[in-house]
Amino acid sequence: MKVREIVELFEKSIHELGKMADSLNDGYATFVLNKHINYSNVCESKCPICAYHSDNGFTKSVDEVVREALEAVKLGVKELHIVGSHNPELGVEYFEEIFRKISEKSDAVIKALTATEVYYYSKKEKMSVREFLSRLKEAGLKMLPGGGAEILAERVRRIISPRKASAERWLKVMKIAHSLGIKSNATMLFGHVESYRDIAIHLYRLRKLQEKTNGFVSFIPLLYHPENTKLGGEKASAVKILKTIAVSRIVLDDFKGIKAYWVMLGEDLATLALNYGANDVDGTVLGEKIAHSAGAKTPRAMTVERLVKMIKRAGKIPAERDSFFNVIRCYE
Template sequence: MTDSNLKRIYDKVMAGERLSFEDGMTLFNSNDVLTIGEMAHHIRVQKNGLKTFYTLNQHINPTNICRNDCLFCAFYRKDGQEGAYRMSLETVRQKVLERIEEPITEIHIVGGLDDGLPYEYYIDVLRVVKEVRPNVNIKAYTAVEIAYLAERSGKSWAAVLDDLLEAGLNTMPGGGAEVFSERVKRKLFMDKLSADEWIEIHKIAHQKGIRTNATMLYGHIEKDEEKVDHLIRLRKAQDESGGFLTFLPLLFHPENTRMARLPMATGVEDLKHIAISRLLLDNFDHIKAYWVMLGKDVAQIALSFGADDIDGSVVEERIYHMAGARSSQMMTRSQLKKLISECGFVPVERNALYQSVNTETEIIDQV
């Protein structure tokens, strides 16, 4: 330990005590990343042992046309702009059929807020996917998209979720949270939900039995105190509803955005955010190190800094690659297992609810 200010936090972590806002600020202000990582690894092992989760999944982004104008987004286009697209339902069907021979357990669906598509399109996308793959878990539509669909249809958030459930929705991603800061919202994503609205939609989903993920976008103009507040608000929401599955710290990729002059966070900063998330979010079972976003090397190191999930096979990820991500578009099951096991961890293939679908259960249960 090179930072004596961490001694008090270290003692709290080892005693299993909840960290405070002030503790969070101390962690962000410290450069002793190895000690922060050691504490996070302690919690990770307590919760999940050496198990590291991955899944065989597919990403489908039905449209990148969006009425919002977020400064940090390289994915969206305006209708008629070069690069803009919207998939027909038949194209969505073909996307699923292209990988029908693979044992995919989860299909992740998010896109733009496209005024050129009717409300029913968003519902029918799920129906098409479920028709082709009736046993897959559909993880679809952020809270921002849910609010948009409610506005378009004149329905309540709860009613929209009911329609999506009927069409095949199983779980929800955590996108659209960005940072729970009105200051940042005014500057970067004025048209999106407030923090309270984002949390409320997730709580409604939890009440309906829809498990969801949570995220935080870092590496742009946010301040440390805003990130700590974000994490503690998520922790409070989890205390109340218990419906969050995992937390994903999202690294901002500035390339091809209107914030392209900002430097991207370093690998050390990535590890620090993952570790601090693990320490503050004591009621979240899982922290994800998304290999597409971080790159394979940093994702591997993150497994010793509190992360216990690296996401999955993916294929045709658009959002980060349109923002300049240099990672590959997919990994096979054997590549994912190798990525995990060569770091000394045990790969566990999971479904969307973190239930093991491995065959080596006798080995996993001993870890």
Template sequence: MNRITDAKAISLLKDGDILTLAQQADKIRQKLHPGNIVTFVIDRNINYTNICVNECRFCAFYRRPEQAGAYLLSIDEILEKVQATIDAGGTQIMLQGGLHPDVDFQYYIDILRAIKKKFDIVIHSFTATEILHFSKITGYSFTEVLKRLQNAGLSSLPGGGAEILVDRVRKIVSPKKIMTDDWLEVMRCAHNIGMKSTATMVLGLGETIEERIEHMQKIRQLQEETGGFRAFIMWSFQPGHTELGGEKISSWDYLKTLAVSRIYFDNISHIQGSWVTQGKNIGQMSLAFGADDLGSIMLEENVVKAAGTSNHMSVNSMIDTIRKADKIPAQRDTAYNIIKKLTD
């Protein structure tokens, strides 16, 4: 199959028939992942602090240090959450949080070491935004920061912080946050030391169709160079309680863009559907639009919830959702290895 060009991808997003795109994306999914297996992971997203200096306009989660509700978790509190995750059958921990102005790098190293000392669980944590922050407060290069985290127990990086990898958009919605080149460079440095990651995209931040494809092009190009992205994960901006405000994009727009992403990313194996922002029904429909994975059941999630969107998924509900899409559910690990198929 010939690689789709950026111009063609733009044309498909603008003028393509959504059902035809779904069929094309689903055919690619079947070729890459035969057997109609759809995977999910059991994990917990531990937001260690909501205090953040970035103050992104699209974020309803952050607090300033003096604000009511501002918090910083202790290591003991984090360990309790990890224990609860393991008790629930979880295999992965995601540590993500605000950029706290008064916490030094050792706090993060101590968290990782404490978790690895007590538990056998994969730590898939810290976005590129946090890595840049750690670099600024220590003076270390991205690679040095990543190596120190890796030595303390970090396995891989989530793709958060990407939003739209076009600085025009970023300067409007999150002017203090990591810019495009730094996000890509953090991922390049991680991949170069053998640390895999995911890539993400947030729709509905005022980007154009052309900018959506520009975002995808930058990820596809880096993947050509490093091969370090395990999956592409896309969700939609939730405007509730945010400074940016606005309207949610339609489910139609989300599904169409998802299908084009599956067609476009010929060098990324997994495409994840988002039930967290889209809800269970559209999450289920994503399995007909190229997605082969439904992400995590998320034993804990605070960022999207802060924007007024709260969808829940138990293991049984996840299994039922996948089965009712005529697919075979399977629990996976962070590296997308299947732990067990749930055929009964």
């Protein structure tokens, strides 16, 4: 599928796109028991789209991160989503120690560091991305989240994240991770200054890399929240959001999951999105801070019972999954 063909999909009606996208899913919608841990908000990049970074920010110690992770595991959490910032005071040994200590006492999947964090810290440490990731894999890293992708079109990146790794570098980090056997997700932050063509370029580049590596597990369209950001702006309409999710499912039909990230969408729109191509609602998401810093008004966490009700309300069959989209339990 070419970029022009992806753009043309957005010209279809929302109802037609919904039918096309929903037909590609199997009637199930999944979630994972997960915990978000943000290790720092001290960041050199200071992107205009971000409300999370702070000049007087925090950095958690190794023991604080490990304690937070293990406390979540005791509550039944099976995936630890550990991301933060581009902190000039941190390096590979900090992350190695965290991952090793968690792995020694837990079987939870460590899904940590966005591709832009990987690029930043490997460059800071004067080592290759391959060496950096190999060391972290040995320490217990199992998967990369999809963050830092924003929009994989340089025209947009120059506006929204000018000091972050380029689109090419983000893709290269993912390609290297996949070659090392480290699976990943992919995200896209939309609803700011991008056009449908920019979104099409983003999806096209992800599809092309997936055809080469088959290393992506799921795709998460992240809705931009303008509150408290330097960039500002207005939130995208529900129609644009649902069209974007539907087109994502159609284009990325070789990704196991398309997430309706309730933290940014809200429960009602996330539920509706399950009929417009999404087949996953992410999870319990204990401890999320980044989206809420930008103005998300959703709960700070979600119970399994509430997730199951959301999914049933959409007419889908709820199922708990692991990080790699293997179903663990159905709630029929």
